[in-house]
Amino acid sequence: MEMPKVDPFTLARKDELVRALGAVLPEDAIVYAETELRAYECDGLTAYKCPPLAVVLPRSTEEVSHVLRICHDMDIPVVPRGAGTSLAGGSLPTADSVILGVARLTDVLEVNYDDRFIRVQTGRTNLSVTGAVEADGFFYAPDPSSQLACAIAGNIAMNSGGAHCLKYGVTTNNLLGVTLVQMDGTVVEIGGAHMDAGGLDLLGVVCGSEGQLGVVTEAVLRVLPKPEGARPVLIAFDDNETAGACVADIIKAGVLPVAIEFMDRPVIRASEAFAGAGYPDVEALLIVEVEGSEAEIDEQLGLIEEIARRHEPVELRRSTSDDESARIWLGRKSAFGAMGQINDYMCLDGTIPVSELPRVLRGISDLSDRYGLKVGNVFHAGDGNMHPLILFDANKAGDLELCEEMGAEILKLCVEVGGCLTGEHGVGVEKRDLMGHQFTADDMEVQMRVKDVFDPKWLLNPAKVFPLATTAERRA
Amino acid sequence: MLRPETEAELAEIVRGANGPLAVQGGATRHMPAEGDGLTTAGLSGITLYEPGALTLVVRAGTPMAEIEAALEAEGQRLPFEPMDHRGLLGTEGVPTIGGAVALNVSGPRRVTVGACRDSLIGVRFVDGEGRVVKNGGRVMKNVTGYDLVKLLAGSRGRLGILSEVSFKVLPAAATEATLRLDGLSVAEAVRAMASGLTSPFEVNAAAHDPAAGATWLRIEGLAGSVDYRAGELAGRLAAFGTTTRLDLADSARIWRGVRDAEAMAGPGDVWRIHARPSHAPELVARAGAEAVLLDWGGGLIWVRVAEGTELRARLGSFDGHATRVRGGVDLPPEVPAIAALTAGLRAKFDPRGVLAGAGA
Numbered sequence: 110m111e112m113p114k115v116d117p118f119t120l121a122r123k124d125e126l127v128r129a130l131g132a133v134l135p136e137d138a139i140v141y142a143e144t145e146l147r148a149y150e151c152d153g154l155t156a157y158k159c160p161p162l163a164v165v166l167p168r169s170t171e172e173v174s175h176v177l178r179i180c181h182d183m184d185i186p187v188v189p190r191g192a193g194t195s196l197a198g199g200s201l202p203t204a205d206s207v208i209l210g211v212a213r214l215t216d217v218l219e220v221n222y223d224d225r226f227i228r229v230q231t232g233r234t235n236l237s238v239t240g241a242v243e244a245d246g247f248f249y250a251p252d253p254s255s256q257l258a259c260a261i262a263g264n265i266a267m268n269s270g271g272a273h274c275l276k277y278g279v280t281t282n283n284l285l286g287v288t289l290v291q292m293d294g295t296v297v298e299i300g301g302a303h304m305d306a307g308g309l310d311l312l313g314v315v316c317g318s319e320g321q322l323g324v325v326t327e328a329v330l331r332v333l334p335k336p337e338g339a340r341p342v343l344i345a346f347d348d349n350e351t352a353g354a355c356v357a358d359i360i361k362a363g364v365l366p367v368a369i370e371f372m373d374r375p376v377i378r379a380s381e382a383f384a385g386a387g388y389p390d391v392e393a394l395l396i397v398e399v400e401g402s403e404a405e406i407d408e409q410l411g412l413i414e415e416i417a418r419r420h421e422p423v424e425l426r427r428s429t430s431d432d433e434s435a436r437i438w439l440g441r442k443s444a445f446g447a448m449g450q451i452n453d454y455m456c457l458d459g460t461i462p463v464s465e466l467p468r469v470l471r472g473i474s475d476l477s478d479r480y481g482l483k484v485g486n487v488f489h490a491g492d493g494n495m496h497p498l499i500l501f502d503a504n505k506a507g508d509l510e511l512c513e514e515m516g517a518e519i520l521k522l523c524v525e526v527g528g529c530l531t532g533e534h535g536v537g538v539e540k541r542d543l544m545g546h547q548f549t550a551d552d553m554e555v556q557m558r559v560k561d562v563f564d565p566k567w568l569l570n571p572a573k574v575f576p577l578a579t580t581a582e583r584r585a
Numbered sequence: 586m587l588r589p590e591t592e593a594e595l596a597e598i599v600r601g602a603n604g605p606l607a608v609q610g611g612a613t614r615h616m617p618a619e620g621d622g623l624t625t626a627g628l629s630g631i632t633l634y635e636p637g638a639l640t641l642v643v644r645a646g647t648p649m650a651e652i653e654a655a656l657e658a659e660g661q662r663l664p665f666e667p668m669d670h671r672g673l674l675g676t677e678g679v680p681t682i683g684g685a686v687a688l689n690v691s692g693p694r695r696v697t698v699g700a701c702r703d704s705l706i707g708v709r710f711v712d713g714e715g716r717v718v719k720n721g722g723r724v725m726k727n728v729t730g731y732d733l734v735k736l737l738a739g740s741r742g743r744l745g746i747l748s749e750v751s752f753k754v755l756p757a758a759a760t761e762a763t764l765r766l767d768g769l770s771v772a773e774a775v776r777a778m779a780s781g782l783t784s785p786f787e788v789n790a791a792a793h794d795p796a797a798g799a800t801w802l803r804i805e806g807l808a809g810s811v812d813y814r815a816g817e818l819a820g821r822l823a824a825f826g827t828t829t830r831l832d833l834a835d836s837a838r839i840w841r842g843v844r845d846a847e848a849m850a851g852p853g854d855v856w857r858i859h860a861r862p863s864h865a866p867e868l869v870a871r872a873g874a875e876a877v878l879l880d881w882g883g884g885l886i887w888v889r890v891a892e893g894t895e896l897r898a899r900l901g902s903f904d905g906h907a908t909r910v911r912g913g914v915d916l917p918p919e920v921p922a923i924a925a926l927t928a929g930l931r932a933k934f935d936p937r938g939v940l941a942g943a944g945a
Contacts, residue, residue, distance in 0.1 A: 224884075301905070304881060310740070316735075317732045357638065360639055364756070364807070404813055405810040494724075529724055556731040
């Protein structure tokens with residue numbers, strides 16, 4: 110992975126930087142000792158590591174503003190960091206950059222059920238946002254699988270999704286307002302507790318900008334009343350294509366499940382060995398979940414099962430209790446851990462039109478044969494967001510490179526059939542060099558012009574999202 | 586009137602433009618700006634519709650009616666319930682989807698399923714230098730690069746001229762139920778609507794018309810589920826009075842009326858106020874309006890006031906913003922930091938000032 114050349118002039122100014130930061134931050138908010146910097150050398154994409162020049166952990170929007178102003182004036186790049194769970198290297202530092210972590214910004218600032226929102230500092234974890242409102246019967250809908258650890262700041266930066274997007278949308282659909290600190294220290298309030306921020310949709314472009322437009326310190330999030338109940342049905346098929354056709358028919362029928370999850374045989378077997386959820390040994394499994402009262406759940410599941418039967422499933426198992434529901438979800442929720450136990454793996458994140466599912470699964474299988482690397486598929490079928498897991502051996506020379514090459518081929522296939530490189534993880538450094546397969550030079554130029562406006566010096570997370578050669582002039 | 590028939594022609598016209606272009610779709614939603622007239626009506630037709638993937642891709646000049654008919658044939662719909670502006674503005678012509686996107690037009694269901702921009706998953710547009718740009722695509726989960734899809738939605742044609750738009754569509758509901766409460770004050774109505782919207786019964790629209798003395802809450806879904814939830818909701822709302830369940834025809838008529846702000850009929854300026862729902866009673870009192878309609882549980886307040894009324898002065902400071910939509914478009918003022926970003930983006934997307942935009 111190529112990263113920009115380190116600026117020796119910046120490295121030489123480390124003491125000066127630390128002194129300047131010390132004037133605006135308490136001592137415990139600055140990390141600069143070599144050994145302590147190690148903790149920030151990578152995020153969830155552990156294949157790439159580099160300790161930063163320094164780390165700051167501010168406790169307020171004002172402190173964030175001071176830090177950014179200092180770095181702006183000294184021309185030092187800043188890499189914002191939520192909880193560091195990015196799978197795309199979104200918070201991977203360079204040796205001449207400052208990591209700005211929001212981990213100490215964790216307060217709930219306001220909860221208002223009449224207006225159906227919560228205002229939080231963005232270092233708060235996704236799950237603890239729901240935690241702050243669930244006793245009152247509410248929840249925050251986006252649920253990335255890292256929700257126990259990941260921070261709202263990172264969710265906003267990557268526009269995170271989750272398993273229940275089909276019904277509730279992704280982060281951008283549940284975000285009402287932000288407090289954004291620009292690279293020059295300017296603090297901007299965008300949107301608020303009202304619907305539609307007004308003017309140009311700056312909120313829309315900030316969400317998903319991978320920390321390149323500003324640092325979001327506070328967010329107003331939509332909270333929703335919890336449904337009365339939820340229950341899944343497990344549907345097993347002899348082949349992937351039939352499972353794919355069944356997904357399309359369910360969606361078309363007018364019943365909108367909250368989740369449709371898909372697992373193929375390698376994943377089923379691995380998760381079965383790991384978690385023992387009692388899955389049948391078949392080619393493809395669907396977990397379809399619906400919400401409502403008992404009677405409503407029965408009505409919806411009845412319709413879904415009727416559709417599924419037309420595709421002659423090997424097995425159809427409707428949950429009749431919370432216990433059974435938990436068992437059905439157990440295997441799916443353990444899938445990534447199970448695969449990780451048997452192998453190193455790389456998790457992809459391309460999205461495809463649901464109708465292309467059979468073709469793409471065939472294509473992945475062909476690539477698997479060609480590269481000699483095994484692949485498991487587990488993904489959100491309702492919205493076409495695939496997560497192929499390519500298995501490789503990190504200790505075998507050349508295997509990581511082979512795996513990356515194959516991953517790139519799969520993502521190109523996703524784009525070719527009308528999809529995209531990343532559905533919820535973000536581009537980061539991981540998919541940066543594939544952007545040219547999805548976008549023309551003009552498409553990227555216009556996107557980069559947005560960054561020109563928010564961060565004219567290109568100091569915020571500058572080595573991400575776009576191919577390095579494309580941004581070279583702007584970063585110079 | 587310039588009338589490109591292809592995206593390439595549109596790009597060529599923009600590249601060759603010497604002064605501002607007054608872009609319009611069907612010109613039903615606003616008065617075109619000053620400049621050489623350009624209509625996107627020639628860029629028309631459904632490019633791709635896959636009901637099984639909930640995906641619709643259409644050229645920007647496609648009439649709304651054509652889109653609605655195609656979706657209805659498959660039992661689907663645009664989730665955001667876009668209004669028809671002809672009644673409110675007294676315009677004639679054919680409303681297009683591009684106009685709905687350019688103004689981020691969203692109706693009663695917005696309070697729960699989101700605005701037009703939330704259903705929009707892809708755009709193609711021509712920027713002020715004649716560059717053809719695509720962003721997003723045809724899949725509903727996509728975080729590849731910056732989200733210019735949202736930025737273009739509601740940009741009033743000031744950043745680019747839309748040539749094609751893609752949507753996540755949804756199944757149309759099998760049936761619906763609307764419950765009406767009678768004789769509530771604005772404050773009581775807002776509390777009743779909040780009670781419905783914070784219930785687990787999936788109320789997906791809530792409106793209040795003081796002149797009609799009516800407060801409506803809507804539920805949609807499968808028949809058994811709708812009956813169950815309507816019953817539970819009526820019980821929950823009992824503290825606010827007796828509810829009446831409307832028949833299907835009345836329900837459809839009521840929500841069409843709310844969507845199109847029919848309560849604003851009559852002379853005067855019309856404003857839209859976006860605010861915290863719980864602040865609606867206070868804002869309605871300050872507005873001193875001749876007619877009022879609350880949608881989105883009170884989050885959207887329509888008011889009709891005498892021509893030339895300085896409504897913002899009456900409202901004073903509040904969380905939200907007010908836009909005059911009839912009587913001359915008047916967009917909310919922006920704080921300096923936001924204004925600087927807006928001006929910066931306009932300068933980057935349209936350095937020559939060709940995109941006069943719609944009413945601002």
